[in-house]
Amino acid sequence: MIAILIKLSSKGPVLFKQVRSGVDNKEFLCYKFRSMSQSYNADTKQATKGDTRITKIGGFLRKSSLDEFPQFINVFMGDMSIVGPRPHMLLHTKEYSALITKYMVRQLVKPGITGAAQVKGFRGETKELEDMDGRIRLDVWYIENWSLSLDINIIFQTIWNVFKGDEKAF
Numbered sequence: 001m002i003a004i005l006i007k008l009s010s011k012g013p014v015l016f017k018q019v020r021s022g023v024d025n026k027e028f029l030c031y032k033f034r035s036m037s038q039s040y041n042a043d044t045k046q047a048t049k050g051d052t053r054i055t056k057i058g059g060f061l062r063k064s065s066l067d068e069f070p071q072f073i074n075v076f077m078g079d080m081s082i083v084g085p086r087p088h089m090l091l092h093t094k095e096y097s098a099l100i101t102k103y104m105v106r107q108l109v110k111p112g113i114t115g116a117a118q119v120k121g122f123r124g125e126t127k128e129l130e131d132m133d134g135r136i137r138l139d140v141w142y143i144e145n146w147s148l149s150l151d152i153n154i155i156f157q158t159i160w161n162v163f164k165g166d167e168k169a170f
Helices: 001-010 056-064 069-078 090-099 103-108 129-144 148-165
Strands: 015-021 027-033 079-084 112-114
Touching: 001 027, 001 056, 001 079, 015 090, 027 069, 027 129, 079 103, 090 129, 103 129, 112 148
Parallel strands: 079 112
Antiparallel strands: 015 027
């Protein structure tokens, strides 16, 4: 159903595929439902509030987090887990690893579809260095405190956030 809506609402493929960095900084192809019009700067420009590239159906997919659903393919392929630090664009890994001391600690585990940083307010655009620093602090905290119960808690918080809404989901 989502694929049909994407095809009816805009030109281009149903899936957005982007190379991201994962465990041990190995690159993998990350899948998402395409929520934006195709653009030359997809690998360098983050989505922003009011971004004109976001399609009508894309806005709904992003707010509901349904755009992330194809990442279960990444989980089945072994590149991602359900919970873990979110995978970043290669450009962000390169830039922020030089600016944030513990940035690369997050590369010690598989990236996740959802994570502690996302449910604790560090989802979405990173306008300032402190935004990414907060995300990395929570990613490192997650790695240092991992447990099955923590993963289950993050999954439930993610589901709750989908229903209550998240102002950083755009």
